[in-house]
Amino acid sequence: AQKVTQAQTEISVVEKEDVTLDCVYETRDTTYYLFWYKQPPSGELVFLIRRNSFDEQNEISGRYSWNFQKSTSSFNFTITASQVVDSAVYFCALSVGMNRDDKIIFGKGTRLHILP
Amino acid sequence: NAGVTQTPKFRILKIGQSMTLQCAQDMNHNYMYWYRQDPGMGLKLIYYSVGAGITDKGEVPNGYNVSRSTTEDFPLRLELAAPSQTSVYFCASSTDRGYGYTFGSGTRLTVV
Numbered sequence: 001a002q003k004v005t006q007a008q009t010e011i012s013v014v015e016k017e018d019v020t021l022d023c024v025y026e027t028r029d030t031t032y033y034l035f036w037y038k039q040p041p042s043g044e045l046v047f048l049i050r051r052n053s054f055d056e057q058n059e060i061s062g063r064y065s066w067n068f069q070k071s072t073s074s075f076n077f078t079i080t081a082s083q084v085v086d087s088a089v090y091f092c093a094l095s096v097g098m099n100r101d102d103k104i105i106f107g108k109g110t111r112l113h114i115l116p
Numbered sequence: 117n118a119g120v121t122q123t124p125k126f127r128i129l130k131i132g133q134s135m136t137l138q139c140a141q142d143m144n145h146n147y148m149y150w151y152r153q154d155p156g157m158g159l160k161l162i163y164y165s166v167g168a169g170i171t172d173k174g175e176v177p178n179g180y181n182v183s184r185s186t187t188e189d190f191p192l193r194l195e196l197a198a199p200s201q202t203s204v205y206f207c208a209s210s211t212d213r214g215y216g217y218t219f220g221s222g223t224r225l226t227v228v
Contacts, residue, residue, distance in 0.1 A: 045222075108156065
């Protein structure tokens with residue numbers, strides 16, 4: 001069975017601090033994709049990153065970085081020098097299955113509060 | 117580009133009523149999905165479609181129906197609404213497996 005676990009339900013940090021959001025996934029597939037989505041207070045879901053199972057390179061995009069480690073089945077997300085605008089719920093997600101069975105399974109999300 | 121358009125944005129239903137949540141995308145995506153989001157529970161897949169004329173059940177399909185007569189539209193039908201269907205519903209589409217979803221802005225449904 002496939003599963004995504006975001007153990008941190010809620011995190012609060014003071015602005016400018018770094019914060020890491022944890023994501024652990026389970027799948028027996030060798031080919032899969034991992035995602036992070038952001039849901040700000042306005043409610044929409046915003047795609048942040050996609051990573052396939054064959055690419056373990058870490059990625060940095062501005063203040064955002066992602067650490068993918070197959071050995072620990074983790075895909076953690078770090079925000080450096082956090083800002084109030086980063087306050088949102090962040091979802092980690094896993095896509096498995098071949099051909100027509102393309103579904104994304106979401107974790108329960110981590111609510112991030114950035115305090116001014 | 118409009119992307120994925122959901123209507124209505126808000127709706128209040130009485131128990132036992134029926135309604136259709138509309139979803140349309142203009143990106144020529146083959147894959148379309150309906151998710152519901154309950155507080156603190158993430159998103160759960162209701163139904164999905166990999167192309168016109170093809171639909172499949174997701175994790176929580178009971179109480180819902182879908183159809184996919186065109187590539188663009190993927191309406192979600194609620195029959196005999198129940199309080200347990202109070203949720204935020206998101207429609208999404210994708211061009212192919214692994215490319216991530218484009219989400220609509222959501223429909224907040226309350227059943228009283």
